Amino acid sequence: MSLNQDLSFIVELAKGAGAIVSSHYGKVARLTKTHIAATDEAVTEADRATQRFIVAGLRKQYPTDGIIGEESDLGDAITAEINDPAGRNWVIDPIDGTNNFIAGLGNFAVCIGLMDKGMPVLGVVYDVTRDEMYAGATGLGATLNGHAIHPTQRGLDDTAMIMVTSNLLDKLGRCPQWAHNMIAQTTWKTRILGSAAVEAVQVASGVAHAAITVNGKLWDAVAPCAIVLAAGGVVTGLDGGPLWPYDVKGYIGAKVPYLAGAPKAHDGVREYLRTHP
Secondary structure (H helix, E strand, O other): OOOHHHHHHHHHHHHHHHHHHHHHHHOOOOEEEOOOOOOEEEEEHHHHHHHHHHHHHHHHHOOOEEEEEOOOOOOOOOEOOOOOOOEEEEEEEEEEEEEHHHOOOOOEEEEEEEEEOOEEEEEEEOOOOOOOOEEOOOOEEEEEEEEEEEOOOOHHHHHOOEEEOOOOOOOOOOOOHHHHHHHHOOOOOEOOOOHHHHHHHHHHHOOOEEEEEOOOOOHHHHHHHHHHHHHHOEEEOOOOOOOOOOOOOOOOOOOOEEEEOOOOOOOHHHHHHHHHH
C-alpha cells in the first residue's frame, strides 16, 4: 500500500476518532495516569475509548505494523507493541490537549503518525472542534481540509508568531531564560494553545513562524512533525541537532523536545534558544 493510500485511510480513521471525542466533549471526568511516577497528568475515558477505536482500525488494516500509544485500556501503561523498531510503527495520541478537552477549551486534536525506519513519514492532526484536518506525508506535501499548505516565507520580524507549549521547565526543573523573555516581551508574538500538535501544525499552515515543544512525548511529535516536514518546514531538537531517525526500541515515554520552524525562521529561533539558556 502506498503512502497516498495510507494517508487516505488514516484521515478517515481520524474523522471516526474525532466523532468519538466529540460525543464525550463536556461529559467527562478527569482521571490520573497511574503509569507515570510523581505526576497528576490528566486522562479521560474519552482518551481510552478513542485510542481503542484507532488501534482496532490500525490492527485490521496493518496487522504487522507496530503501534505506540499514549494510553492503554487500564491506564497503567502506554501501548507499545513494537514488532520491528526499524520498521513501520504507528504513533497515536487520541486527544492531544486533554486538559483543554476536560475544561471545555476547544484546543485539542486527534493525532496519528507513522514512523518508518525511525522517520516521521505520515501524519494527521484533526482539530476536532474546528473540524480542521491537517494531513501530510513524505513526497505528498501537506494539506488542511484538502487544500495545500506551506510554511510562511517571511523571516523573523515584528509580526512573527511563536508557539510555545505550556510546560516550559527543562530537565533540571528550571524555566530557561528564553522562555521568560518570550513571555515578557512583545517583539515576537508568543502564543500558548495547550496542544503541542495544534501548535506545531500552525507552522505547516503558515500561521506561525515556529513552535517550541519542551516536554512533549513521541506521540506529541510524530504526526505534527511529519506534517511540518511534508509542508516544507524544518524540525530539529531544541539544540538544533537532528531529531530523526528516532530509535523506538524499548520506548516507554521519554521526552522528545523539538523545534518546528519555517525555513527562514527556524535558525533564528534556534539561535535565540542557544544564546538565552
